[in-house]
Amino acid sequence: MNKVYLSDSGPKVSEAVYGFWRWTNNGEQTINQMEKIVNLCLELGVNTFDHADIYGNSSIEEYFGKLIKSKGVKREDIVLFSKCGVRKSNKGYTYFDNSEKYILESVDNSLKRLGTDYLDIFLLNQLDMISNPEETAQTLRELVNIGKIKHIGVSNFSVFQHQLLESYLRKPIVTNHIELNLANTSAIEDGRLDFIKQRFSKPLAWAPLAGGKILDGTDFKSAILKEKLAEVGQKYGANIEQTAVAWLIQLGTLPIIGSLSEQRIRNAVSATEIKLNHEDWYEIYNVALMK
Numbered sequence: 244m245n246k247v248y249l250s251d252s253g254p255k256v257s258e259a260v261y262g263f264w265r266w267t268n269n270g271e272q273t274i275n276q277m278e279k280i281v282n283l284c285l286e287l288g289v290n291t292f293d294h295a296d297i298y299g300n301s302s303i304e305e306y307f308g309k310l311i312k313s314k315g316v317k318r319e320d321i322v323l324f325s326k327c328g329v330r331k332s333n334k335g336y337t338y339f340d341n342s343e344k345y346i347l348e349s350v351d352n353s354l355k356r357l358g359t360d361y362l363d364i365f366l367l368n369q370l371d372m373i374s375n376p377e378e379t380a381q382t383l384r385e386l387v388n389i390g391k392i393k394h395i396g397v398s399n400f401s402v403f404q405h406q407l408l409e410s411y412l413r414k415p416i417v418t419n420h421i422e423l424n425l426a427n428t429s430a431i432e433d434g435r436l437d438f439i440k441q442r443f444s445k446p447l448a449w450a451p452l453a454g455g456k457i458l459d460g461t462d463f464k465s466a467i468l469k470e471k472l473a474e475v476g477q478k479y480g481a482n483i484e485q486t487a488v489a490w491l492i493q494l495g496t497l498p499i500i501g502s503l504s505e506q507r508i509r510n511a512v513s514a515t516e517i518k519l520n521h522e523d524w525y526e527i528y529n530v531a532l533m534k
Contacts, residue, residue: 244288244512249497250417250444254363254394256322258492258515260447261508262293262499268302276503277306281314283505287512291322293420293447293499294357295368296349297329301356308358318359325353326398326420328368341371341379350391366396366420370404380411387414396420396447402438418444423496425468425487425531426453431494440495448496451488451511458483464533471530475523481514488514490527 246255261284266273284290294304304325311321327349330340350365365386367379386392395412397405398420409416419439423430423446430436430446439446452458453465460469469483476486488498488511500511519527 244515246290247445247497249364249394250415250442252394252415252417254322254417256291256363256497257289258497259289259512260291260293260324260497260499261289262449262501263298263303263307264293264295264449264499265501265503266299266303268299273299273302274306274310277303278310279505280503280508281307281310283508285316287509289500289508289512290320292324294323294325294353295329296325296327296353297331301352304353304356308356312358322363323357323359324364324366324396325350325357325362326366326368326396327353328371328398339369339371341367341374341376343378343382346379346382346386350386354391361390362392364394364396364417365392366398366418367400367408368398368420370400370408376407377411380408380413384412384414400435402434405435405438415442416444418447420447420449420499422450423448423491423494424451424453424457425472425490425527426456426465428528428531436494436496446496447499448491448494449499449501451491451498451500452484457487467533468527468530471527475519475527478523479517479519481517482510484510485514485517486519486527489517489519490524493519493524 244257249256328339330338383395394417396418397416400419421430456465457468460466472483472486491498500508502508
């Protein structure tokens with residue numbers, strides 16, 4: 244698999260990224276499953292892995308760190324993302340935290356769990372409306388200056404939130420980790436995609452198949468999309484999944500694969516080699532725009 248620069252300031256990443264968002268902690272079962280998935284990713288040339296402090300109640304990073312160490316993988320041969328910002332209260336609701344204390348603790352804990360001295364990219368996940376953005380930016384700059392993180396990214400930020408943080412940072416934000424798929428093209432319509440490209444960066448697209456909704460075709464719109472993807476895909480010798488991911492890649496995005504299925508991972512990776520012509524790309528997009 245080809246490696247591409249995520250932005251004009253780096254880093255270089257695989258064209259598809261593997262993310263652990265949907266993973267849960269099932270002990271030995273998770274450890275064994277992770278070994279199979281990571282082995283497959285490395286075999287296919289996917290060397291970029293997306294983590295967060297809360298995935299699997301903070302266990303996934305630790306399992307991954309131990310696995311990479313046991314395999315003797317060189318740190319410079321993989322690219323590690325992690326993020327923080329989303330927290331769960333004792334009462335069960337979600338809230339956001341961009342405070343200095345939380346960011347510093349989160350980065351240190353992620354480094355310890357992953358068994359590394361640095362993160363290639365640290366992403367701030369969701370804007371905390373009551374934290375001081377100047378303090379948040381200063382904290383992120385300091386983490387870059389001392390080498391604990393190499394690059395700064397954001398996740399699920401609007402254009403104005405992206406601009407707000409960047410105005411205090413004085414360092415480039417290299418990506419925005421956004422939901423983008425044929426069932427949810429809002430990032431195209433609301434300008435987020437264009438804004439990221441204006442910054443000479445590539446967006447990370449999570450849920451590239453809308454959590455399997457497009458493959459299932461269980462509602463009217465996803466059923467129509469599934470039919471169109473099958474029709475267009477025949478011209479390229481591609482299945483529905485490969486065609487949907489290829490459509491995303493041509494937007495200049497990097498898909499984040501989260502599947503536990505070996506075949507689905509192979510499909511997503513092979514989609515990087517498919518290039519739809521203009522007519523076919525827009526034919527699919529017109530179906531996606533249907534209400």
